[in-house]
Amino acid sequence: MDELQRIDVNQLVTLHALLTEKHVTRAAVRLHKSQPAVSHTLGQLRTYFGDPLLVRHGGRMALTARAQALVQPLEDALTSLNDLLSASDFEPARTRRRFRISMSDYAAHIVLPPLVRHVRRHAPGLDLAISQASREAMLAQLQDGELDLALGIFPHLPDDIEIQDLYREEFVCLADKAVLPAKGGLSFEEWLERPHISLTLRPDANDEIEKALAARGLRRHLAVTLPHWSAAADLLPGTDLLLTIASRAVGPMRRYKTLRKFTPPLELPRPAYQQAWHIRRAGDPAHRWLRRAVVTCSQPSGPNAATTGAGA
Missing domain, CATH: 1.10.10.10 (Winged helix-like DNA-binding domain superfamily/Winged helix DNA-binding domain)
Known part of the structure; x- marks a missing residue:
């Protein structure tokens, strides 16, 4: 002393x-x-x-x-x-904090709207600053203290980063009905021959689909590479392009009247979508509350089933 x-x-x-x-x-x-x-x-x-x-x-x-x-x-x-x-005195309703969260526009579409509603209802003094970065950049920013939380898929982690699985995704394919058979989807050979849209922050990045093909010694033709999940399906009408995308990013098909959804003709992983944080944040009560809120808001029912209040 x-x-x-x-x-x-x-x-x-x-x-x-x-x-x-x-x-x-x-x-x-x-x-x-x-x-x-x-x-x-x-x-x-x-x-x-x-x-x-x-x-x-x-x-x-x-x-x-x-x-x-x-x-x-x-x-x-x-x-x-x-x-x-x-x-000793943490109360969500009285919290005055600003959390920096990195996520793609996929998570901004799936998780962020219910999360914002949840936060505004239970902790209106908690501010969220959202950014977007590659997996590698997010992990580096967590380590450097520039981020409080990151959402994504993290197959390789430094020792000082902790993760929690939020849910498992599966892939679906989308294409213009005019370039598909009258019924069903495509064979693997037909799928591989078609030009594809790839969703990635970096044009040279290998995502889960590329890795699955590489394991078989194959590549697909990436005609368009872009980081914008929300815009990808809008590129399909009137083209011969194929899009293989996480199912929750698609939502109801009624908004895509000229498109058809079908099962990918190859076995693809079902990756766990995760939240990641630095171990220095693990015991922070406000950070723990935010992580629980993200889990709640990642479920299909979103904050409608949320009961996370002061004791969460």
């Missing part, structure tokens, strides 16, 4: 910002403090730890070995302290 009397929590928060940003000015912006104030605290911290903590290397600031060793213990300590201070 004597050591704690020599350093206060504000200094530890500043140290965390300095170790994260590796830059005095950026740490000051992060903390909403002046640069001289952060520089002064850095001087105090250097004296306390008997180490420069940040040193210039190759034109950039880098952590010393002592500073590097402090990163995880400091992260754990501040997270535990935050949980301790917030756990």
Whole structure:
């Protein structure tokens, strides 16, 4: 306890910002403090730890070995302290927080509308900032603290990222009725010969469909590659294109009067759609509430069946 009397929590928060940003000015912006104030605290911290903590290397600031060793213990300590201070009085209806969530427009169509309704009903002071990124970028942003939550499919995870399955998806095919047989769908050979629409954030990315074909030594002709799930089906009328898409993204077929839905003529995985977060957020009561809300709103009934209130 004597050591704690020599350093206060504000200094530890500043140290965390300095170790994260590796830059005095950026740490000051992060903390909403002046640069001289952060520089002064850095001087105090250097004296306390008997180490420069940040040193210039190759034109950039880098952590010393002592500073590097402090990163995880400091992260754990501040997270535990935050949980301790917030756990006793957490009430969704009184929460004033802003959560940064990354998702594709697929999730923005499926999960976000019921989630927003749920949040507005139970925690109207909770703000949601939505962004979109690739899987790799989302995981990096979770690790860097730039995101609080990410929705997607994450087959490969760093050790410090936790996930929860929300539901399992299955694929369906869509095409203009005019370019399909009078009944049914297509054989695998016919399907493979057709030009396809591919949904991916990066034109060179391999999704679950490409991986299933690659396992058989095959490729399909990707005539159009785009990241916009909501626009994909609108490209089909009047063309010979095929679209293989997650079933929940399609919705009722009555809105696609000139299209037909059929089962893909090849075995495809049923991937689990997931939410992911950094372990530093795991014990945060507000974050736990948000994760439960996402689970509730990912079900077909959405928030209509939601009972998540103050005790959730």
